[in-house]
Amino acid sequence: MRTQVAIIGGGPSGLLLSQLLMRAGISTVVLERQTRDYVLGRIRAGVLERGAVEMLHRAGCGARLAREGIAHEGCNLSTVNGMFRVDFQARVGEAVTVYGQTEVTQDLYAAQDAAGAVIFHEALNVALHDLEGSAPWVSYEKDGQSHRIDCDYIAGCDGFHGISRQSIPAEKRTEYERVYPFGWLGVLSRTAPAAEELIYANHPRGFALASMRNPTLSRYYIQVPLSDNVEGWSDHAFWDELKRRLPADVAESMETGPAIEKSIAPLRSFVAEPLRWGRLFLVGDAAHIVPPTGAKGLNLAASDVHYLFEALQGAILERDDAALDQYAPRALKRIWGAMRFSWWMTSILHRFPGQSDFDQKIQESELLQLETLESAQVTMARNYTGLPY
Ligand code: FAD
Ligand code: DHB
DSSP, X not given: OBOXXXXXXXXXXHHHHHHHHHHTTOOEEEEOSSOHHHHHHOOOOOEEOHHHHHHHHXXXXXXXXXHHOEEEOEEEEEETTEEEEEEHHHHHSOOEEEOOHHHXXXXXXXXXXXXXXXXESSOEEEEEEOTTSSSOEEEEEETTEEEEEEOSEEEEOOOTTSSTXXXXXXGGOEEEEEEEEEEEEEEEESXXXXXXXXXXXXXXXXXXXXXXXXXXXXXXXXEEOTTOOGGGOOHHHHHHHHHHHSOHHHHHHOOOOOEEEEXXXXXXXXXXXXXXXXXXXXXXXXXXXXXXXXXXHHHHHHHHHHHHHHHHHHHHHSOOTHHHHHHHHHHHHHHHHHHHHHHHHHHHHSOOTTOOHHHHHHHHHHXXXXXXXXXXXXXXXXXXXXXXX
């Protein structure tokens, strides 16, 4: 088989890139290790920046998002001294959109189906070959048969545990990493959200976040030690701990119910360089991971796709190979912006094991600045709603 761009991974990055390329008349093949149902069932991100929303519109799959996405013009931060709101609209004239990653992937799959996309699920043992030459190719197995795809370029959209990044020789790779000493226990429940806007809570017992997907579906998170496992957290224990960490009036009036999904995610900051190796380009979680605080993961994947789409369009449609050189520097600038912001949000909101009284006072001072300084709110709001592309 032959295609112009082989895309490894059928998550949000891979599907969005494939959809944009196909609309520009460039052929793609997507190889996904899991089944479609598995990909669609993964509960992950929930907040989209304007840039990500615009990308979905450009890809021709923004209709349901426009109808069902909920604009949020601010968010709340809860501290030991009470709760305050950062007004994104007032500070930077922007808003974010609450719309789940599951909905984004569903819309992308629908658009890809309508466009006649070639997507192979349960593609196993994917391997990348001849990346440094002008004729790269991909091998994989499906239903016990071996297959080969010849292509011009390969987009590595296969997430943190994929093979694309590993296909760059280890001695040529630099990895920048911070692993945080805690995780997030997340619960999805068919209940009305606790508040109209998100609440990020700094509490002596640990961080908590009250988020949502729609008016009848809530998403909550609490900071937990990495040694905890999901089985150790009954629904009752989760609600009890969450309520302790949220403002008392919110906790009192909030609706609780059975968890329809419960999982623990570790927190990590990670960037791998280079983003380009010959004809291979790393995109999204394959190249970087942010801790979830601040909801940047999916949004960064969208901006990577934007830069790579422009680079590939230039190379393929205008025969401008120099366009490819622009991908890594443009993407990395924004990646490090989101790295800094999510690291900062994580550091001001969580309890770190062994946190000293000094560390504690600095954290309180950071939150006080955010509460009282307009300039601090402008910086926060600018980053939260999304740095420019
Ligand atoms: P992925 O979504 O990881 O997709 C990669 C795809 O590649 C997967 O479908 C995978 O099956 C496939 N794949 C992997 N290896 C191979 C292979 N060898 N061959 C073929 N296919 C392969 N972000 C937020 O903004 N907010 C959140 O609340 C949030 N919560 C998260 C919770 C968890 C548990 C995780 C893991 C991530 C979370 N994120 C969150 C991050 C966000 O979901 C990711 O940034 C986003 O999914 C990145 O999209 P992607 O397409 O680059 O990678
Ligand atoms: C969600 C996750 C986040 O990490 C965040 O900062 C905001 C919202 C969510 O899953 O809804």
